[in-house]
Amino acid sequence: MESDNASAASVGTLFIVATPIGNLDDLSRRAEQVLAGVDLVAAEDTRHSGRLLQHLAINKPMWALHDHNERERASSLLDRIERGESVALISDAGTPLISDPGYVLVKAARQRGIVVTPIPGACAMVAALSAAGLPTDRFLFEGFLPAKAVGRRKALQVLSRETATLIFYESPRRIQGMMADVVSVFGGEREVVLARELTKTFETFYSGAASGVLAQLEEDPNAGKGEYVVMVAGAQIGAGEGASVDADQVLALLLPELPVKKAAKIAAELTGRSRNELYQRALELRESR
Template identity: 75%
Template sequence: MVSKASLPVSSGTLYIVATPIGNLDDLSARAARVLSEVNLIAAEDTRHSGRLLQHLGIDKPMWALHDHNERDRATGLLDRVEKGESVALISDAGTPLISDPGFVLVREARARGIPVSPVPGPCALVAALSAAGLPTDRFLFEGFLPAKAGARAKALQALSRETATLVFYESPRRIQDLVAELATCFGPDRQVVLARELTKAFETFYSGTTGEVLEAIVGDENSGKGEYVVMVAGAAPERTTDALVEADQVLRLLLPELPVKKAVRIAAELTGGARNDLYQRALKLKEQ
């Protein structure tokens, strides 16, 4: 069997090539080969990507393809692909289309029946999640939140009961405001992990409750440098009516015999309920 990595670049194909998010050693051998063999490279910022190509010793024609010109440029690029040229799409860092340009280009390529081939590699959100210590069986990537405080708070409020791990990108200028808003919308005890300067010399992870992480970044003079991946533990699943009835039954049996805290601890072990919720229910039952 011949692996795809050993095949030559195909004519009439659009390649989606992941590039390093910081450490140049993370560029795969296949990605370097594809970039060296295609006829044209479409880049989010040709000056920025030009430095990467220069480092690799690659000299290829480049087209700028970014948010402001993608709709206009996509047609011309794909016309060339249909005539038999091969084109590689890269972004400033990481995997194209993940909070980066390329969606319009790939959608139109698919509509025309043009082969689109991914060349996988670095992706900031995946790299951050793999090292965060938060659940990864389900996660919801929200990209960049709105820049204005009111719209950002509204977006966070809509996500406050989401049980999947939440992932955002954020700039260093707004990171303190975002973490403060997380504490307001999600509560001071929600677990948060921030990843800064991934794969670079000053790679840093901040983890703890929203309050602890806010204190950490406020106290770190370097926290205003580098882009962030923000990961937030999902909300605890809401208890069903049957589960609440079961918890109340257990508490009613335990409370006459035990102090409230001990009764709550045992009830939590038996029912799987959250101690804070059970404690509040126990107080209500005591009042009744």
């Protein structure tokens, strides 16, 4: 009978390997060693990642794993790992799963009890935030907003009272439209920092009030080149930003002393939220007691 130790040794590992976002020297020594040692590399775009492996003089079989085939291919990859092979998952740039494929694969690996090991490295979001000069104690990463203007504005409206620093990714084709919507929804004075071409020769940061940053983009002939990290300062706690007050906490204090309608009215005045919305929430809270 095979021992537990022998069985464990026969099972491979899924490595989540961060790759450079521009400057190839940012690849860690450990990442290079892992890529050289695995049996298979799963990549978002095998042609793109093949150039990286060629640069490293690493010759490994590659599987394409992207948004359109991840659910189909995950099971086969995990079967190979369970037979003893090790697989490295990489994306086109940066850390896999951060606005990139891999979630389905990693979740399924965890469910099967397969060892999943992160090999940390470059991440555009973290790199940009570290140099932005915006608060870093709390931040909310939203990835890409909807491509169409109507959906984008709705998404921004939902976030307009969020007090944490907001982080988005955006394409060069849509960056001016997005910034116009930031100005419209958040106001022209909201502080914004944009990072473009991170770690590359023409790395650029735009910073200042949202309206000023939009003007910088409009005046820069190179603004349409390179992917963007968009960072927006959170809403200020105080006048005009009453949603920073927790509505449930306010209602919890008011409901034991006041009728539902009156409690909702006062809570709306304190938080800036809809009276009708808070009336419904007050009913829910009272029924749950």
